[in-house]
Amino acid sequence: MAEQHDVEIALLRLKDAHDLAPLLAAYAQALKRGAPRRPDEFYAEGLLQDRTAEVMGARLDGELVGFTIFTDLPDPVTGLRCGQVDHVYVHHDHRKKGIAKALVDLLADQAEDRGWSRLVLNAPRQPEDGRKLYEQIAVPADWTSFMIRFDAAK
Known part of the structure; x- marks a missing residue:
């Protein structure tokens, strides 16, 4: 029989930086591979105080086990706004x-209150784990993203 767990999802605040730091380190290690990063509480505090990004966290039986980082952007095509999930x-x-x-469903549920015309879900090409969820719950976007790198890491 499957275990029942109490999952709570809410916006994270500055007081949550200590819990968020190890997850950020694990996320970076999952994307970049190599040696695990050391949790950086200072960076987590900065992220939680960012003027444009918001961080939603998922707690399972009180333990922070997941997060999403998203932004609220103007949508000049519709005259409304849109949400964009990058992580x-x-x-x-x-x-x-x-x-x-x-996590994604909760953001989608907030679309009307936030005045969003859509929720854009960005996923890295590798690993494929993130894309699998998006392919199940969303449709391909009408555009392709590109980037210009300004750091030495490739």
Whole structure:
């Protein structure tokens, strides 16, 4: 029989930086591979105080196990606004429990209150894990993204 867990999802605040730092380090390590990064509480505090990004966290039985980083942007085509999710992460010990989908669903549920015409879901090409969820719950966007790198990391 499957275990029941109490999942709470809410915007993270400055007081949550200590819990967020290890997840940010694990997320960076999952994307870049190599040696695990050291949790950086100072960076987590800065992220949680960012003027443009918001961070939603998922707690499972009180433990922070996942997050999404998103922004609220103007949409000049519709005259409304749109949400944009650039990062979703759930700790590997807690995957396949519907937590990432619950994070995205909660943002989608807030679309009307936030005046969003759409919620854009960006995912890295590798690893494919993130894209699999988006392919199940969303449609391909009408555009392709490109980037110009300004750092030495490739």
